[in-house]
Amino acid sequence: MDDVEVQQLTKRFGGFCAVDGLNFSVGHGEIFGLLGPNGAGKSTLLRMLTTLVPPTSGTARVNGFDVVRAANDVRKSIGVIPQAMTSDLDLSAEENMGIYARLYSIPRERARRAIAGLLEAVDLAQWADKPLKMFSGGMRRRLEIARGLVHEPKIFFLDEPTTGLDPLSRVAVWKMLSRLKQERDLTIIVTTHYMDEADKLCDRIAIVDHGKLVALDSPLKLKASIPGKNVLEVSFSAVPPQWEGTLRSLPEVAEVKADDHVFRIASHNGPLTTVELVAAARRAGVAIASLSVQSTTLDDVFAYYTGHQLRDALQAPDNARSPFMMMPRQAQRNP
Amino acid sequence: MNRMWAIIERDLRRFRRSPVLILMTTLMPLLQLVVLGYAFGGQIKNLRLGVVDEDHGMPAVKLKEMLQAVAANARTFDTVAYSDLGVALRDLRAGSINGVLNIPPEFSRKVLAGAGPRIALIEDNTDQFSSSALGASFQQMLGAYGQQPSGVRVPAQATLSVVEVYPYVPYIQFLLPGTIVLAIFVSAMIGGGIIFIDDKARGLHEGYLVTPISKLELILGFNLSGVAKAVLSGVVLITAGSLIAGIPDPFNAARLFRLLLLVIATALALISMMFLIVVRVNDPLVPRAIFGVLNTTLFFPSGAVYPVNAFPPWMRLISAVDPFTYAVHGFKELLLKNTGLGAVGFDFLFLLGFAVVALGVATLLFRRAL
Numbered sequence: 001m002d003d004v005e006v007q008q009l010t011k012r013f014g015g016f017c018a019v020d021g022l023n024f025s026v027g028h029g030e031i032f033g034l035l036g037p038n039g040a041g042k043s044t045l046l047r048m049l050t051t052l053v054p055p056t057s058g059t060a061r062v063n064g065f066d067v068v069r070a071a072n073d074v075r076k077s078i079g080v081i082p083q084a085m086t087s088d089l090d091l092s093a094e095e096n097m098g099i100y101a102r103l104y105s106i107p108r109e110r111a112r113r114a115i116a117g118l119l120e121a122v123d124l125a126q127w128a129d130k131p132l133k134m135f136s137g138g139m140r141r142r143l144e145i146a147r148g149l150v151h152e153p154k155i156f157f158l159d160e161p162t163t164g165l166d167p168l169s170r171v172a173v174w175k176m177l178s179r180l181k182q183e184r185d186l187t188i189i190v191t192t193h194y195m196d197e198a199d200k201l202c203d204r205i206a207i208v209d210h211g212k213l214v215a216l217d218s219p220l221k222l223k224a225s226i227p228g229k230n231v232l233e234v235s236f237s238a239v240p241p242q243w244e245g246t247l248r249s250l251p252e253v254a255e256v257k258a259d260d261h262v263f264r265i266a267s268h269n270g271p272l273t274t275v276e277l278v279a280a281a282r283r284a285g286v287a288i289a290s291l292s293v294q295s296t297t298l299d300d301v302f303a304y305y306t307g308h309q310l311r312d313a314l315q316a317p318d319n320a321r322s323p324f325m326m327m328p329r330q331a332q333r334n335p
Numbered sequence: 336m337n338r339m340w341a342i343i344e345r346d347l348r349r350f351r352r353s354p355v356l357i358l359m360t361t362l363m364p365l366l367q368l369v370v371l372g373y374a375f376g377g378q379i380k381n382l383r384l385g386v387v388d389e390d391h392g393m394p395a396v397k398l399k400e401m402l403q404a405v406a407a408n409a410r411t412f413d414t415v416a417y418s419d420l421g422v423a424l425r426d427l428r429a430g431s432i433n434g435v436l437n438i439p440p441e442f443s444r445k446v447l448a449g450a451g452p453r454i455a456l457i458e459d460n461t462d463q464f465s466s467s468a469l470g471a472s473f474q475q476m477l478g479a480y481g482q483q484p485s486g487v488r489v490p491a492q493a494t495l496s497v498v499e500v501y502p503y504v505p506y507i508q509f510l511l512p513g514t515i516v517l518a519i520f521v522s523a524m525i526g527g528g529i530i531f532i533d534d535k536a537r538g539l540h541e542g543y544l545v546t547p548i549s550k551l552e553l554i555l556g557f558n559l560s561g562v563a564k565a566v567l568s569g570v571v572l573i574t575a576g577s578l579i580a581g582i583p584d585p586f587n588a589a590r591l592f593r594l595l596l597l598v599i600a601t602a603l604a605l606i607s608m609m610f611l612i613v614v615r616v617n618d619p620l621v622p623r624a625i626f627g628v629l630n631t632t633l634f635f636p637s638g639a640v641y642p643v644n645a646f647p648p649w650m651r652l653i654s655a656v657d658p659f660t661y662a663v664h665g666f667k668e669l670l671l672k673n674t675g676l677g678a679v680g681f682d683f684l685f686l687l688g689f690a691v692v693a694l695g696v697a698t699l700l701f702r703r704a705l
Contacts, residue, residue, distance in 0.1 A: 102341035
């Protein structure tokens with residue numbers, strides 16, 4: 001049995017479909033990444049899996065329990081780190097964790113041991129009695145991770161755990177997560193906007209867009225799934241007519257995208273295409289202004305599956321929208 | 336219920352570390368008690384009264400002597416002599432004096448002839464408090480002026496003797512019950528309303544909702560922590576307020592115990608009401624926008640500052656369903672009259688019933704989801 005099983009899971013807010021018939025499963029011990037543009041439905045999906053939002057239709061089982069019918073069993077099985085930092089700044093690290101230990105009804109002595117061990121694991125033991133308002137963003141995030149594990153959950157959900165952190169703190173958080181996963185036999189489901197993190201750390205990645213699953217596989221297979229395994233980014237001083245066609249006809253080229261004088265050429269064999277490109281340019285008397293050859297990254301995968309356009313689309317109404325704010329008539333008719 | 340205590344513990348720990356919040360919920364109502372108590376409670380003194388004597392006879396002189404006596408003793412007014420009525424009226428309109436007493440030319444003759452002598456008090460009625468004080472002072476003075484020595488042993492007119500059941504209650508003491516309820520209300524507004532919505536907007540509730548805490552434990556946790564803070568405000572106001580207002584024997588243990596019970600009942604009612612108001616609100620702007628109006632709508636119809644009997648019928652209706660009314664009545668009985676719990680039984684019944692109904696409806700409306 002998989003730790004998470006999702007079947008035809010759908011969430012509608014009025015006429016807006018945030019999550020549209022998703023099917024996937026997450027095996028035990030996996031680090032499962034959820035990627036997608038803003039408003040793609042990742043957070044709604046995570047909220048349904050963590051019992052915060054009831055699905056409109058479909059089913060989801062977490063640790064074998066249905067998220068609607070056995071919500072409390074799901075809650076006991078999971079640790080959740082929401083996107084917003086939800087610990088109390090006026091309370092100390094220990095106090096924050098102590099409150100959560102009580103919320104999970106953990107006996108006092110066991111809680112004391114768990115808190116001490118977890119603070120040690122996230123390198124915060126020396127600051128245990130200090131109020132959180134004295135902590136940096138990275139320290140607070142590490143505390144939240146420790147807090148989410150105080151009741152020894154089997155499955156750990158994290159919504160953009162490294163957003164807003166400096167590069168060093170991001171590395172520290174991920175190292176901690178990897179270590180904790182090994183030590184505590186965790187299954188981790190994480191959303192992130194950092195492709196490099198997802199690439200290095202996730203066993204499998206699901207790309208969600210417009211509420212639908214557009215790709216799901218290991219980072220390696222995802223990168224292999226898009227046209228070309230190398231990307232040549234080349235610019236020319238002047239571009240003769242039909243130049244894009246010439247580039248397409250080069251050997252091993254899978255795709256060419258032009259943006260003014262800069263061309264992105266996806267190739268199945270980067271070195272060969274590069275040699276032929278230089279020769280073709282020399283023959284045509286076109287000067288190469290710049291040329292770089294890169295391996296396909298998860299950014300390319302993301303862009304391939306979700307497109308390049310900015311997503312200035314309306315989303316589901318925010319819960320915190322002010323009742324004092326009037327919506328334009330048009331918006332009221334067509335949210 | 337262990338989980339409920341986690342919420343209470345968290346809230347109270349935060350409260351303990353917010354000295355500004357503690358001051359706001361206790362010091363502000365005390366300040367209001369002192370300012371309002373002394374602003375409304377004092378006797379009006381040193382009004383400027385213009386006196387125009389167009390008669391100059393002996394009865395007019397006797398009247399002016401009585402005016403001087405009032406000016407020297409009760410000091411309700413100071414007299415300013417005018418020879419010309421026109422000048423005095425001009426000064427009255429200009430606001431440099433508060434009233435003009437005119438003794439007309441025929442006054443002495445009519446007094447001596449017993450022919451209905453009249454004097455005129457021309458007053459600035461834009462200030463009703465000052466004009467009422469002047470009018471009352473003159474009624475009293477003229478009553479004494481009209482009494483003539485008589486040989487009759489039994490007076491023909493009936494006289495009224497007023498007996499006051501309780502020692503003199505200055506306005507600041509009259510205001511104290513309302514101020515205690517106001518302090519509890521302010522605490523309920525901040526602790527039960529504003530913080531609840533702010534926590535919700537900051538995502539703190541999301542942290543609770545992913546734990547196995549039940550809906551009832553959540554609601555009781557939110558409410559009882561609010562009640563604890565409101566009780567603290569009430570207790571501070573009872574002790575400090577009683578000292579400031581000069582309540583006799585303020586630390587009588589039996590009375591303090593009865594007061595504590597009423598503080599708890601009031602806090603329960605007001606926190607439950609606040610929770611019902613904000614249970615479906617997500618925007619932190621909402622409580623800030625409505626609480627000023629709510630304060631006025633509940634505080635003034637309660638009889639805290641003026642007797643309910645003076646209100647128009649629609650306002651008495653508000654008064655009848657307003658938990659403030661019963662809390663203020665209860666505190667008046669216990670503080671000003673030192674009664675037992677029997678005298679405030681209905682107040683307790685209403686407040687606790689109100690709390691149960693408000694909390695019941697709020698529980699139905701509360702959503703254990705985002």
